[in-house]
Amino acid sequence: MQDDLLVVCFDLETGREVHVAEQPPEYWRQRGYGGTRQLVCFYCFHGFEAPVGTCVPLLTRGRLGGKVRTHFAHPSGQAPESGHHPETVWHITTKHTLARWARSRPGVTAVRLEQWTPDQDSRADVAVRLGGYVHE
Numbered sequence: 001m002q003d004d005l006l007v008v009c010f011d012l013e014t015g016r017e018v019h020v021a022e023q024p025p026e027y028w029r030q031r032g033y034g035g036t037r038q039l040v041c042f043y044c045f046h047g048f049e050a051p052v053g054t055c056v057p058l059l060t061r062g063r064l065g066g067k068v069r070t071h072f073a074h075p076s077g078q079a080p081e082s083g084h085h086p087e088t089v090w091h092i093t094t095k096h097t098l099a100r101w102a103r104s105r106p107g108v109t110a111v112r113l114e115q116w117t118p119d120q121d122s123r124a125d126v127a128v129r130l131g132g133y134v135h136e
Contacts, residue, residue, distance in 0.1 A: 005071035006084070008092045009058050010042040017042050017113070019096040020060070025070050028060040033075055041074060048088050049080040095125045102128045 007020045011031070018039070020028065032039045037057035044050040056078050062070035095113055102111045107130050115127035 004083075004086050004089055005062075005069065006041070006043075006058070006073060006089065007069075007071050008042050008096055009039045009072045010045045011038055012040060012055070013038040017092070017096075019100065020070050020072060021100065025060050025062070028072070032072070033057040033059045039072070041072070042092065043084045043088060044080070049082065049084055091125075098126045102126065107131060 008017050009020075010016075011018050013031075013036075028039060029035060031037075039058050041050075041054075041056040041058055044054040044056045046052065047054075050056075056074055058072040059075055060070065061073045062068045099111045099113055102108050108128055109131035110127075110129040112127045114123055114125065116123045
């Protein structure tokens with residue numbers, strides 16, 4: 001199913017989750033399974049359907065103008081037996097989609113994922129800071 005494609009992975013070098021649209025496919029290919037192997041499955045690494053810390057270097061698939069959009073994929077035989085739960089994939093993909101959209105909007109001065117409130121009482125999936133507006 002097209003909506004289940006992995007578009008978020010974890011970069012071991014930078015220690016952050018990255019979205020496939022942040023860079024051209026060749027950039028990711030150099031850092032994935034056939035390159036430095038620093039791009040691993042976000043879901044496996046964080047303990048979704050695999051033990052926490054599982055490092056599965058990913059392939060970059062798809063091509064510009066192709067039938068399948070660019071995405072990350074497990075190498076053959078290295079995905080969890082039942083795959084990753086679609087709701088998890090949709091949730092993380094949606095967080096990144098909202099963050100990319102917010103960064104493109106006028107007046108947005110900062111966008112952060114998984115931002116805790118100052119009192120540590122709750123955490124926003126996507127926190128957006130607006131600036132330059134006068135509130136009356």
